[in-house]
Amino acid sequence: MSSRAAADEVLFSRRRQRDAAMALPFLGVLLLASPLVYVVAVDATIFGVPLVVAYVFIAWALLIMAARVVGRRILAAAEAEERGVVPTVRRRQP
């Protein structure tokens, strides 16, 4: 793989990581602070726990896990770049 192709790949994967980091809070708002929550606003229980409570905590946990995956990837990419494993990509406009 040429250095240019490698740089393109790095740029591309980094853009995807960035996109994921940018999209995550919108997913969070959709799950926890949008009219979507009315879907689970019913009188039911799951394993003895009210559905509303279970939903909020499960969605919360999922968001944390997603943030962990995204964060670790971004850190790994930054470290790889620093060690020079992949060519440094020119900083573009944020």
Next chain:
Amino acid sequence: MLSQDTLLAVALGYVVLLFAVAFLCDRRAQLAHGRWLQSPLVYTLSISVYCTSWTFYGAVGSAARSGLEFATIYLGPTLVFIGWWWTLRKLVRIGRVHRITSIADLISSRYGKSTTLAVIVTLLALTATTPYIALQLQSITASFEAISGTTHQTRTAFWVACGLAAFTILFGTRTINANERHHGVVAAIALEAVVKLAALLAVGIFAVWGVAGGIGEIFDRMPEEMVDPDTVFGPRWFTMTLLAGAAVLCLPRQFQVTVVENTDERHLVTASWMFPLYMFLMSLFVLPLAIAGQAYLPAGSNPDLYVIQLPLAFDQKTLALLVFIGGFSSATSMVIVAAIALSTMVSNHIVAPLALRALMRSNAASGDVREVLITSRRVTIGAILGLGFLYLTITDETAALAAMGLIAFVGAAQVLPVMVGGIVWRGATRAGALAGLAAGGLLWLYTLFLPALAAEAAWVADGPFGIAALRPQALFGLAGIDPLVHATIWSLGVNTMLFIGVSIFAPMRPLELLQGALFVQVFRRGEDGPSDTPRFTHREAAVEDLFVLAQRILGADTARDLFDAIAREQGNEGRLPVPDDAMIDRLERELAGSIGAASAHAMLMRATGGEIGSLSELLDIADETQKLMETTLSLAEKTDELEETASALRRANERLRKLDRQKDEFLSQVSHELRTPMTSIRSFSEILLSENGVTSAERTRFVDIIHAESIRLTRLLDEILDISRLESGASEIQLEPVSAAGAIEGALDSVTGLARSARVIVDTQLPDPGIMIAANPDRLRQVLINLLSNAVKYNAAEEPRIAVSTTDRGDFLAIDISDNGGGVTKDEAEEIFSKFARGRRVGAEQGAGLGLPISRAIVERMGGELGVVFREDGSSFFRTTLPRANENRESARSAREAAE
């Protein structure tokens, strides 16, 4: 019940432990051993100062009163932290680049280093935080009372406040430089974060499995109204999520730990999921604890103390002690960080401007600003805790305090529009920020803060002077909604509208424009500061004056180190640095790290007497930079394209240079060729002119030579003229059908004499006399004679032979002339066609070397080709290919087609 003495001993022991941790970590950080102190884990734990005793005790109380709603206080920050890419990332970078010391400093620095704005934010923060501190003091004393059974609230609270003030002063004001982070304090707070989480998890596990017997059992005991699916997601849910998200950005203590104390931007990435996880764990047992409290504790118990009363009711003294320490941890960590953040703001934005004014009036006096600032910070910390204590003693209603958490959130949220607008919108102006903050702050005071203090007052219920439209909780008739939602809509709504509206219409000062660009585009610059930005300022000062100034603020040693470092970078080691614009900018940033941007700016303006350039000048520079960056970007994208073009250019250049060389060679060859006959003509003419002893026979011979030479000269000139005409296309060649056989015969006739004298045998295979080619008969004859005479002249074989043959190649006819003289080598094959070139077979008689180039030019002009063809055995012959005449071509084609 535990004895008061045991409790005091444990609390004091814990405080001593905190002191030890803070002391050791400060020492290690100073000795540069404190690497683990700067880990993402410690950073995350220090951010958890968000979870105060209002969380530790209050969340369960809130859950007991309003069910799941408590979770919004942690969901808002979760959304902000998992969305770190949008806001926190930029805030942390700006904080590092611009040496931001507090949230008031951020706002002031962004809007043109405005002191007024800094003061407004500071006052807002003070107003919102003081009751919050009172709340922490109250929770410590209340839990103390609950566990020891005593009622000396005031006395306990007083000593708690004193202890906290001592701790904060000791570790929070060691230096005044906010960039020298409070490692000891951060470490102690991280430890407290672990303790409070462990305590809450322990009591939660005890409540679920120790008391109720399982998760299903505990929710079986849940009162139906606690989690009502129909009302849980009401307006309060969304409002509180928004407020909590704003608070985690804007609360002074959160800004302090997240932005100011940040040592590495990468820690933020880890905190983006670890801090939500911390809050998730803190929230996990809140609802079960609230249910257990309601189910197992006597009716009428204070829900805010369920956490500590549960273990006490079941006689779990150790657990109760752990809970007490956990609550103590959450309260003290909040108070310590809030006091540090507030004291920085007060000293930098209220005391420093006043001190500077006094200092400048007595310019020569050796007043040390540093001492003034440190003292003012210590006094401020004491004053803030004193205010909190005072607040606690005069508002003995617990309800008023419990509501303070959310009220403080709304107050802190007033900074949100100005802060977020400031880092994403370059057009945000100081006037807009002032209008938004002032209006939002006043509305917050009027609709939420004051009514909470005086809930029973007549002006709250009926409006001031009985004006119903001004009722604080139903402003302009907006009645029937929750007071919190009401206050949020009014204060944040008016705040945002004014901020945007006034910003659009207000004029902008140059410094605002500059700071706006630097903040909004902070990622365009390097990580280490705006050192690579163009210099906008034109300031001058004597370096000695600057040094005195720096000494007063930073202290003598730090100032000396800083100036040495700058001088080293400038290449002036051992001397004072040159006070150029870059140096003054750097000094201003360093000073800003100690006293805030506004004060540092004012101070240096005063010392240097300069002002930054005019607005149009700034715009010019900004545009220039912008253009430059765009060009660089597009250049980078077009590098390959450019490289290709460059190599094409290189090739063209090489070709041109070769042509140039050939032209020079040609000229020198021409002059050489002309010179030889001219020399002989001239010398013989001189002999004739001298007439000394020249016989008549000699004279005739000389004249003959002159004649022959002038003919040669003329022929040479004709040839040169001919070739230049042919090459430039100036001479027309008329084409007509010519019999190939006839042309060859004619040429052979012309060289018969030459051939006979050289004893060359000519073999001829004439083509069908009917084959016609399109050519100019004279020119064709010239070419053939040239080729034939070359073959005769340069044939050194013992039995010289020449063969002439033709090949029918469809539309073309090839005339091949070969000899047994050895042909030419492949290297020579092209060389011989260039002007004045002579093959290695050159014999005694020499031509000018123009014959072949002229022949080739003629053939090409007639639409054919002339070249050397190599046989497989390496021998070669000249081949002249000429197009056949039209009618002939067609007949040939039809003949071939018929044959097929």
